[in-house]
Amino acid sequence: MSLTVQKYGGSSVDNAERVRNVAKRITDAYKAGGEVVAVLSAQGDTTDELIEKAFEINPRASKREMDMLLANGEQISISLCAMAIEALGYPVVSLTGWQIGMHTDSEYGSARIKRIDGSRIRAELDRKNIVLVAGFQGINKYDDVTTLGRGGSDTTAVAVATALKADTCQIYTDVNGVYTADPRIVKGARKLDEITYDEMLELATLGAQVLHNRSVEMAKRYHVPLEVLSSLESCPGTKVKEVVNMEAMQVSGVARDNNVARISLTNLPDVPGMAFKLFSLLSQQKINVDIILQSIGRGNNKDISFTVAQTAARQARDVLEEHKDNLGYEELIIREDVSKVSIVGSGMVNNPGVAASMFEALYRAGVNIQMISTSEIKVSVLIDRAQSDKAVQAVHEQFFGG
């Protein structure tokens, strides 16, 4: 018998009507003869309402108590959805994080999953029950409630699918799949039937925001077949798997990320250890650096430019200015009016012309490239934000047609 793990996000269970809609989808899968486990997020605004209540009482509440509070959101979702499934006449049982034995570390607010004791879910499936699981939550070794942080429910779904050796893990969202580019900004963006884990990872990192990286990483590690589907429409989604059948396709998607800022330090002394000094300062502040560009030395000096998330730019500037004497640079320049545009595709490994083809499209569109970064399955460029719509469109047309 086939086992499907489904995951529905907060907007999919936002109100009674949507809960009933999700119940219908779950029971349709059950009726088709398979075993079904569905992981649910908290209803739309529940988490925000709980955070607001907490903030009114103590803006600096401990993360332990915050997790104790927030875990209620998912528990409310699963019991309400179970009631909707009961109303449709199907056997169902809802289970919290501790009931399914979802063991995590003790990093309240962003706990990592250590293991799932799948026996309770297995027993319920053997009793022919549909099983609803509270996403986003677990317990640590003290039996205290933890939450998994951003993308937590996706990660719960993949972890449950892994523990139960599910045949497929379906992630239902408000989009109906993974596209070659953001359909809101790119004319002619096409839905992909399939994509590899690695491509999905690059796209997630690059701001495609369909699936959280953690869940894709875990799916890749444990070979869980993922599928991204719409919870509102009924149509095939995008399958995420190890290898896809499209060797001919060099590029699977074009992504844009506006949460980026470029920082340049000019006239740094050209001595060994300078890059180490600079980037270890930033990493101590937990600031992630993305693209790095170092000029070749001019005399005894050189320039270093790098990008960080725009949300981290101010913090980066503060720490760099604090250590100006120690680093010995002349000027610090921050530019926030930039975007990163990337192409992703596992096919490009064996196609050396892909990067050049992207640069050609940008050149024709009159877009100037500030920085370039490449990996085996990705090419990213930093450009003026004002030109980014045009750039994404031009690059998409280059690889996918008009």
Added chain:
Amino acid sequence: MSLTVQKYGGSSVDNAERVRNVAKRITDAYKAGGEVVAVLSAQGDTTDELIEKAFEINPRASKREMDMLLANGEQISISLCAMAIEALGYPVVSLTGWQIGMHTDSEYGSARIKRIDGSRIRAELDRKNIVLVAGFQGINKYDDVTTLGRGGSDTTAVAVATALKADTCQIYTDVNGVYTADPRIVKGARKLDEITYDEMLELATLGAQVLHNRSVEMAKRYHVPLEVLSSLESCPGTKVKEVVNMEAMQVSGVARDNNVARISLTNLPDVPGMAFKLFSLLSQQKINVDIILQSIGRGNNKDISFTVAQTAARQARDVLEEHKDNLGYEELIIREDVSKVSIVGSGMVNNPGVAASMFEALYRAGVNIQMISTSEIKVSVLIDRAQSDKAVQAVHEQFFGG
């Protein structure tokens, strides 16, 4: 070191300000040098809101999923209150029913407590933590969430006090103690400093509504010293214990219950087994019968009158009418305009004049007595509801002065 278990009801934690007020009371007790465990109910309207959400989705939801849903109310309360205590700078930890090992049977919605594994609470107290416990909830042998039904949080508090051998169990409510009569209807009603478990049980049954019977029964069985206090004012409450120091006092309180209806069956055949037939019919319908009055036979016939809760009167009538032929009565008469007025006092066992004294007061006030019922520590009379204010006042003056 002394250990106090406190319990705060839903209205005591209704909003942020009240949660802070409760946090203050809890930390005051902790500051005074003792160990403190506080059991909390759900915030004022939370339970109603959750029930409404459930009803919108499925008015006939299973009790298992209903309990799964409702248990969130208390979990939200304890985490918010823990945050308020953190804001005051004290060490605190909140714990749900499953975390304290509150084991119940599987009667969802009205589960009975089987045992508490006190080790987690004990460990937290040893770490000098204030411990907040979610009232009203437990888990059954399948590790599923159960709720304890009416008076559940009071019962949780007494059970926790029992398991931890607490020195006292303080029940904070919106009244500041147990009174000789309802102060809203009786002029001169006085707060009692002390009362026995048995008296409290009679008063609770008789509609005093300060403490739920289940919690008083458990406190009596396990000798837990109870105290009823106001969560809003700071003044001594009423202590509930085994023996109180007032032998001289015959009566500790006067109670009135308006949720009562009298049912009379006339001209029943005067044959053996008639009472059995009648009352087993009612008990099969789970209708509790209170006072029973049987006329002495006239010829081959007799009348039987009895009281039931007014809320059960219609159901009782239906079942009796259905079995009219089988029972063989002539007429069924229901009177709903009645009240039960009772005096309670362990001192009356050795004071045979107490009942007579009550009847004297009623006679002087011009109140006609329809039915009488007595126990070792209680005398109840059934009277016209229209006269009940007057009756309670007169009886109270008889025993407690004007």
